[in-house]
Amino acid sequence: xxxxxxxxxxxxxxxxxxxxxxxxxxxxxxxxxxxxxxxxxxxxxxxxxxxxxxxxxxxxxxxxxxxxxxxxxxxxxxxxxxxxxxxxxxxxxxxxxxxxxxxxxxxxxxxxxxxxxxxxxxxxxxxxxxxxxxxxxxxxxxxxxxxxxxxxxxxxxxxxxxxxxxxxxxxxxxx
Amino acid sequence: xxxxxxxxxxxxxxxxxxxxxxxxxxxxxxxxxxxxxxxxxxxxxxxxxxxxxxxxxxxxxxxxxxxxxxxxxxxxxxxxxxxxxxxxxxxxxxxxxxxxxxxxxxxxxxxxxxxxxxxxxxxxxxxxxxxxxxxxxxxxxxxxxxxxxxxxxxxxxxxxxxxxxxxxxxxxxxxxxxxxxxxxxxxxxxxxxxxxxxxxxxxxxxxxxxxxxxxxxxxxxx
Numbered sequence: 001x002x003x004x005x006x007x008x009x010x011x012x013x014x015x016x017x018x019x020x021x022x023x024x025x026x027x028x029x030x031x032x033x034x035x036x037x038x039x040x041x042x043x044x045x046x047x048x049x050x051x052x053x054x055x056x057x058x059x060x061x062x063x064x065x066x067x068x069x070x071x072x073x074x075x076x077x078x079x080x081x082x083x084x085x086x087x088x089x090x091x092x093x094x095x096x097x098x099x100x101x102x103x104x105x106x107x108x109x110x111x112x113x114x115x116x117x118x119x120x121x122x123x124x125x126x127x128x129x130x131x132x133x134x135x136x137x138x139x140x141x142x143x144x145x146x147x148x149x150x151x152x153x154x155x156x157x158x159x160x161x162x163x164x165x166x167x168x169x170x171x172x173x174x175x
Numbered sequence: 176x177x178x179x180x181x182x183x184x185x186x187x188x189x190x191x192x193x194x195x196x197x198x199x200x201x202x203x204x205x206x207x208x209x210x211x212x213x214x215x216x217x218x219x220x221x222x223x224x225x226x227x228x229x230x231x232x233x234x235x236x237x238x239x240x241x242x243x244x245x246x247x248x249x250x251x252x253x254x255x256x257x258x259x260x261x262x263x264x265x266x267x268x269x270x271x272x273x274x275x276x277x278x279x280x281x282x283x284x285x286x287x288x289x290x291x292x293x294x295x296x297x298x299x300x301x302x303x304x305x306x307x308x309x310x311x312x313x314x315x316x317x318x319x320x321x322x323x324x325x326x327x328x329x330x331x332x333x334x335x336x337x338x339x340x341x342x343x344x345x346x347x348x349x350x351x352x353x354x355x356x357x358x359x360x361x362x363x364x365x366x367x368x369x370x371x372x373x374x375x376x377x378x379x380x381x382x383x384x385x386x387x388x389x390x391x392x393x394x395x396x397x
Contacts (some may be wrong), residue, residue: 005269005273005310006273006276006306006307006310007306015262017262017265019265019269020269021268021269021272021273022272023244023268023272024265024268024269024271024272027264027265027268028261028264028265028268031261031264032261040249040252040253041236041238043248043249043252044238044240044245044248044249045238047242047244047245047248047249048226048240048241048242048245050245051242051243051244051245052226052227052242055227085227085228086227089226089227
């Protein structure tokens with residue numbers, strides 16, 4: 001009925017707009033609620049971190065959709081990329097700055113998105129953070145932020161991982 | 176005092192081209208250091224310049240920026256091509272993500288075997304003419320302005336022009352059903368900085384040829 005600009009979801013009705021395109025929606029929310037840094041340079045840093053996190057997140061998301069014969073190989077790729085490309089970056093940021101948050105000594109979308117992805121990665125391999133002590137404490141600390149803590153509790157709007165048995169149903173909606 | 180931005184990438188379009196477009200449209204002169212062989216990429220990686228071991232890399236204002244979208248957002252904001260407020264930014268972001276998706280379909284074509292390529296080309300033409308171009312045609316029709324957002328040149332206009340030209344390279348008459356986009360194309364191509372970028376001798380890169388593709392495969396190992 002004309003609600004989807006490019007015929008795709010997500011679609012979020014917010015402040016009189018029918019917003020589509022995940023990144024556009026996230027940018028708007030982050031700016032509106034002051035989770036996007038205090039100036040252009042902090043935004044640049046947040047954007048760089050977030051784009052890396054999103055790349056890893058996408059890799060993790062695809063794992064459920066892998067055919068059975070490709071799953072093991074895909075998991076190896078996830079572990080390799082997580083532990084060699086992405087996690088070391090954020091471990092180093094936390095180490096170099098010695099602060100609780102990734103950017104500007106203040107909670108930003110980068111912290112929220114990193115936590116989401118860390119939890120998702122652990123769903124693939126529970127000990128995936130074994131070599132990253134600062135990410136482990138980051139995870140605990142950020143999970144305790146009241147709004148986030150509430151979201152992590154049962155009964156919130158957080159969704160469970162997609163189960164393999166539900167994949168055909170999801171595919172049918174979109175194809 | 177910061178010098179000119181410096182771009183690190185092979186001498187071809189890829190993911191760096193949108194960045195070249197935006198800098199050029201903003202009237203910003205930039206330097207390029209081309210990655211011509213695997214060793215050049217390894218040197219950048221080993222030197223710690225690449226946050227996630229990937230290019231594009233743009234050295235700008237004392238930062239070594241990576242991630243195409245992060246770089247584009249920074250340039251757009253810095254040079255006032257990102258709207259005047261949050262809502263205009265939201266529209267620019269939505270439009271840019273659409274043109275990114277469209278160009279993202281076209282970019283890998285030269286890498287694909289010819290049967291897949293033919294199928295994907297048909298899909299690109301279908302998506303361009305039924306999903307993407309109608310949106311921008313309607314936006315221009317609804318407000319009757321020269322530009323997509325806020326009656327002022329923005330990143331969305333520059334990105335759309337790049338997408339139109341790239342799609343025309345796939346099918347020259349692809350705008351035949353879109354009169355307002357045709358006029359838009361003429362108008363935006365005539366913006367002085369953009370006109371200059373579209374002339375021979377600028378830093379705009381040509382579509383990839385077989386030699387370029389072969390070299391890129393070697394550099395990035397795929």
